[in-house]
Amino acid sequence: MxxxxxxxxxxxxxxxxxxxxxxxxxxxxxxxxxxxxxxxxxxxxxxxxxxxxxxxxxxxxxxxxxxxxxxxxxxxxxxxxxxxxxxxxxxxxxxxxxxxxxxxxxxxxxxxxxxxxxxxxxxxxxxxxxxxxxxxxxxxxxxxxxxxxxxxxxxxxxxxxxxxxSPAINPNDKANLEASLPDGWFKQSRAYASDANDLYRITGELFKAKHATDLRVEDHVEEFGEVLRRSWVSLKGGRINRTKWYAYLFAAFKRTAHEIERRERFAPMQRDIEALFNV
The missing domain is CATH 1.10.10.10 (Winged helix-like DNA-binding domain superfamily/Winged helix DNA-binding domain)
Structure with a gap:
């Protein structure tokens, strides 16, 4: 053509x-x-x-x-x-x-x-x-x-x-990162990223880890943020090899995502049981 x-x-x-x-x-x-x-x-x-x-x-x-x-x-x-x-x-x-x-x-x-x-x-x-x-x-x-x-x-x-x-926002500009990430995630993760690329990489591991679930990051930012914090502490303490940092993060995020999904799946049943015994 x-x-x-x-x-x-x-x-x-x-x-x-x-x-x-x-x-x-x-x-x-x-x-x-x-x-x-x-x-x-x-x-x-x-x-x-x-x-x-x-x-x-x-x-x-x-x-x-x-x-x-x-x-x-x-x-x-x-x-x-x-x-x-x-x-x-x-x-x-x-x-x-x-x-x-x-x-x-x-x-x-x-x-x-x-x-x-x-x-x-x-x-x-x-x-x-x-x-x-x-x-x-x-x-x-x-x-x-x-x-x-x-x-x-x-x-x-x-x-x-x-x-x-008609200026387009530079996705590397830290002043604009918060708007491009899930609500609340910038606040949870910014302290553990060395730069904008690192922050995107960390967030990418989270999205890959929770991909098989129906979870929204916005609904669980504090739990995922705590996973990131604990992982960072382990890294700084020498319990995680720096070369395996992102792989470790992926596994930790994935484990947490499935735990949250299981908890939410059985939550109605748990409430029914509690209601039955409270009668």
């Missing part, structure tokens, strides 16, 4: 979110659930894509060369990072051509894929950078919406936009 044109209409049709808030939350989810699988260079590229996806929420058309220059890395490094993110199903790359003149190749549109049900880009044509593998993993997300996107339409599309015009 022919490539898409770098027009306003194309960017609007690819736009997966309605607001900066949705974009910020989605990037936080990516770092939360895939942080362990991302190299530092891939996280850096993710953050740049995030910052330049604030005009058409979730669509970045900053060139890989400019991303590389901004990060002080090679273009090949940026391409590898984008391919890695695409293989995880968190972005899609669309090849674009200039909408006027010679129709030569333009910068790719890199579109964030909603991690939670929201909106899906209303475009079925997908192409990749020349150096993108043909067997890149497709995202399993297939969300659809018929709600119109309300944004100001520009007469001319420039290759780059000023991200300060």
């Amino acid at each position: 022919s490539a898409l044109l770098n027009t306003v209409e194309t960017y609007r049709s690819l736009q997966p979110f309605f607001s900066i808030g949705e974009l910020n939350a989605n990037t936080a989810e990516i770092r939360l659930h895939f942080g362990v699988q991302l190299t530092q260079s891939t996280r850096n590229v993710l953050d740049v894509l995030h910052r330049y996806a604030s005009k058409y929420y979730g669509v970045s058309y900053r060139s890989k060369s400019k991303i590389a220059a901004e990060l002080g890395v090679t273009r090949r490094t940026v391409i590898r990072a984008c391919n890695a993110l695409e293989s995880l199903g968190v972005i899609k790359q669309y090849e674009l051509k200039r909408h006027n003149g010679d129709k030569r190749r333009s910068s790719n549109a890199i579109v964030f894929v909603p991690i939670k049900p929201a909106v899906q880009p209303n475009v079925t044509t997908e192409c990749h950078d020349k150096e993108t593998p043909n067997n890149a993993k497709e995202s399993s997300n297939t969300y659809v919406t018929d709600v119109p996107i309300k944004i100001a339409i520009e007469d001319v599309v420039k290759e780059d936009v000023n991200p300060k015009a």
Whole structure:
């Protein structure tokens, strides 16, 4: 199929979110659930894509060369990072051509894929950078919406936009971490994280551990916080090897999650028994 044109209409049709808030939350989810699988260079590229996806929420058309220059890395490094993110199903790359003149190749549109049900880009044509593998993993997300996107339409599309015009939140900024984590969890966990990445990693272990249950972290932050505190004390006391810290956390969170689930499952029965003997 022919490539898409770098027009306003194309960017609007690819736009997966309605607001900066949705974009910020989605990037936080990516770092939360895939942080362990991302190299530092891939996280850096993710953050740049995030910052330049604030005009058409979730669509970045900053060139890989400019991303590389901004990060002080090679273009090949940026391409590898984008391919890695695409293989995880968190972005899609669309090849674009200039909408006027010679129709030569333009910068790719890199579109964030909603991690939670929201909106899906209303475009079925997908192409990749020349150096993108043909067997890149497709995202399993297939969300659809018929709600119109309300944004100001520009007469001319420039290759780059000023991200300060509609600033996206940097997910590494500790001032904004609390809003991107489950209610109450920031307060419980911040003292045990060395930096933002460590905090996301700790939270990621918690989410993986309670995945098989129906528990909400928000409902049990104090219990999970106590697990984290005890684990930290064991680490500082030398009872846990630092290299096994996250594995230990995962096991402790998982054990606690199943204990809470069992307790809640049998709570009605326990209340019935107590009521029977109190009669």
